[in-house]
Amino acid sequence: MKMIDIALPSQQYKRKVTIFSIAAVLVSLACVYMNFNPIGFFTEFHYVRDLLGEMFPPNYHVYTENSSTGYAILQTLSMAFLGTVYGGIIAMVMAFLAASNTMPYKFIRLIVQAVVSLIRVLPTLVVVLIFVIAVGPGAFAGMLTLVFTTIGTFGKLFADIIENAEKPPGEAIYSVGASHLQVIRYSIIPQVLPAFIASLLYAFDVSMRAAIGLGIFGGGGIGFRLQMAKSVLHYKDVTAYVSIIIVLVILTEKLSDYLRRKVLGDEKLN
Amino acid sequence: MTRSDFSFKRYRKWVIPLVLLAAVTEGAAIVCGATFGKLEEGLIKGAAFFRFMFPPDWAAFSEMLEPAFQSIMIAFLGTVFGTLLSIVFAVLASSNLAPGWVRNSARFLIGLERSIPEIVILLLMIAAFGLGPMPGIIALSLGCVGMLGKLLADIIEDLDPVMMESMESVGANKMQVIVFGVLPQILPNLISYSLFRLEINIRLSVLLGAVGAGGIGYELDYSFNMLQYHRAFTALLVVVVMVFGTERLSYILRKNIKMEGALK
Numbered sequence: 001m002k003m004i005d006i007a008l009p010s011q012q013y014k015r016k017v018t019i020f021s022i023a024a025v026l027v028s029l030a031c032v033y034m035n036f037n038p039i040g041f042f043t044e045f046h047y048v049r050d051l052l053g054e055m056f057p058p059n060y061h062v063y064t065e066n067s068s069t070g071y072a073i074l075q076t077l078s079m080a081f082l083g084t085v086y087g088g089i090i091a092m093v094m095a096f097l098a099a100s101n102t103m104p105y106k107f108i109r110l111i112v113q114a115v116v117s118l119i120r121v122l123p124t125l126v127v128v129l130i131f132v133i134a135v136g137p138g139a140f141a142g143m144l145t146l147v148f149t150t151i152g153t154f155g156k157l158f159a160d161i162i163e164n165a166e167k168p169p170g171e172a173i174y175s176v177g178a179s180h181l182q183v184i185r186y187s188i189i190p191q192v193l194p195a196f197i198a199s200l201l202y203a204f205d206v207s208m209r210a211a212i213g214l215g216i217f218g219g220g221g222i223g224f225r226l227q228m229a230k231s232v233l234h235y236k237d238v239t240a241y242v243s244i245i246i247v248l249v250i251l252t253e254k255l256s257d258y259l260r261r262k263v264l265g266d267e268k269l270n
Numbered sequence: 271m272t273r274s275d276f277s278f279k280r281y282r283k284w285v286i287p288l289v290l291l292a293a294v295t296e297g298a299a300i301v302c303g304a305t306f307g308k309l310e311e312g313l314i315k316g317a318a319f320f321r322f323m324f325p326p327d328w329a330a331f332s333e334m335l336e337p338a339f340q341s342i343m344i345a346f347l348g349t350v351f352g353t354l355l356s357i358v359f360a361v362l363a364s365s366n367l368a369p370g371w372v373r374n375s376a377r378f379l380i381g382l383e384r385s386i387p388e389i390v391i392l393l394l395m396i397a398a399f400g401l402g403p404m405p406g407i408i409a410l411s412l413g414c415v416g417m418l419g420k421l422l423a424d425i426i427e428d429l430d431p432v433m434m435e436s437m438e439s440v441g442a443n444k445m446q447v448i449v450f451g452v453l454p455q456i457l458p459n460l461i462s463y464s465l466f467r468l469e470i471n472i473r474l475s476v477l478l479g480a481v482g483a484g485g486i487g488y489e490l491d492y493s494f495n496m497l498q499y500h501r502a503f504t505a506l507l508v509v510v511v512m513v514f515g516t517e518r519l520s521y522i523l524r525k526n527i528k529m530e531g532a533l534k
Contacts, residue, residue: 034403051398078298123509129494135312139302213389249385
């Protein structure tokens with residue numbers, strides 16, 4: 001290597017700088033287009049401070065004064081639970097219809113796969129708006145939306161799990177005279193069931209977060225309470241609701257993690 | 271299938287869990303006011319309504335393009351600033367770069383953020399900054415910290431300590447260790463995680479738009495509220511194309527990055 005090569009920036013360094021500056025230019029163009037000033041968050045931080053000043057101290061009396069708060073929490077929990085249970089059952093059935101080692105007819109497989117992907121790309125916002133119109137606002141509309149999102153997220157995953165099940169056990173019992181249904185029952189289901197249950201526990205965690213968000217669009221539950229409190233500018237109530245939401249989410253996550261560990265055994269949890 | 275497949279003995283241990291599950295489901299159904307009659311009615315009405323939205327209003331299509339682009343930009347900027355913020359938090363939250371108390375408090379903040387749904391953050395940001403794309407971008411950036419911050423911090427903690435020690439032994443200070451030692455190593459992971467986060471943010475930006483961050487979500491919500499369902503259907507199609515397109519793009523990019531290994 002000659003001296004000049006060491007003194008001048010290397011080819012690699014030049015490439016890095018080029019990529020970095022192109023990215024920087026793109027980002028600043030986007031900022032200009034959106035009229036967004038990243039420094040603004042800090043220079044206009046007094047808005048956040050004002051808001052925090054209005055939010056504290058939290059008005060924890062909403063738990064005791066308004067007896068329906070407990071019911072709203074229960075509603076959110078129920079929405080998430082039902083969405084997971086029904087969505088999970090439908091997703092499992094669809095997965096068995098969509099996996100190549102359980103469904104021999106390609107035609108049906110393709111249809112089910114198409115339905116699952118269609119449900120997957122439908123935006124949650126549209127689903128909840130449609131259900132709010134169809135069944136009226138409330139926890140039921142939120143629950144139906146969660147059924148849909150659970151199918152979309154976990155239908156494909158379940159099909160992949162089934163397709164990745166080990167073949168030799170099934171082939172072994174098939175060779176000694178088991179029927180196709182028996183192969184599914186005694187070889188595939190025992191292999192995939194723990195993974196399914198673990199995924200559904202995770203799905204409950206996800207649904208719980210989604211259920212809070214859906215409340216804001218008319219899905220009922222604690223999210224709806226939060227939205228109401230915010231729209232009438234009762235920020236002290238908002239803080240109280242946010243803190244109960246945080247507690248709920250953390251508890252659900254811990255519970256779901258704990259149960260998953262129980263189902264899968266410690267080492268298999270990724 | 272023979273009779274022994276259905277013998278009671280085989281399924282005895284499942285009875286109690288299933289009964290419990292059914293009982294909880296029933297209780298939850300009462301709380302939600304969910305009945306099968308209502309379900310049937312809801313599904314029929316929903317499907318009929320969906321049919322009613324046909325055909326899409328193609329004239330409104332050109333009006334949808336700019337809001338769609340705005341939504342993508344909100345998601346993009348949210349991801350970029352969120353990633354930068356997450357790197358800072360990740361460095362503070364890894365035990366090999368930060369002292370114990372800093373690490374623990376950063377981890378606590380990350381965990382706290384992770385347990386607040388993005389939509390709640392957005393509501394608070396709108397309350398602080400008013401309507402518009404700015405609270406949307408800030409909410410998405412803050413939303414990144416919970417996920418990316420934790421993942422990146424875990425990766426940094428798993429890095430080989432020998433490399434960092436050898437840099438320190440020849441006189442590099444903390445900042446130099448981070449910039450020249452840590453960042454290049456986490457870069458491939460960083461890029462693939464932030465692409466994944468971009469996917470999530472695109473979906474979220476639609477949702478956030480409906481609450482008041484503008485963009486295609488606002489168009490969608492507005493058309494629904496104004497009972498212009500054909501227009502809403504156009505917006506729906508645009509959203510589906512947008513979400514699907516980003517998902518494919520991010521998938522392809524992530525696969526390439528994985529194959530290339532470290533992006534040098």
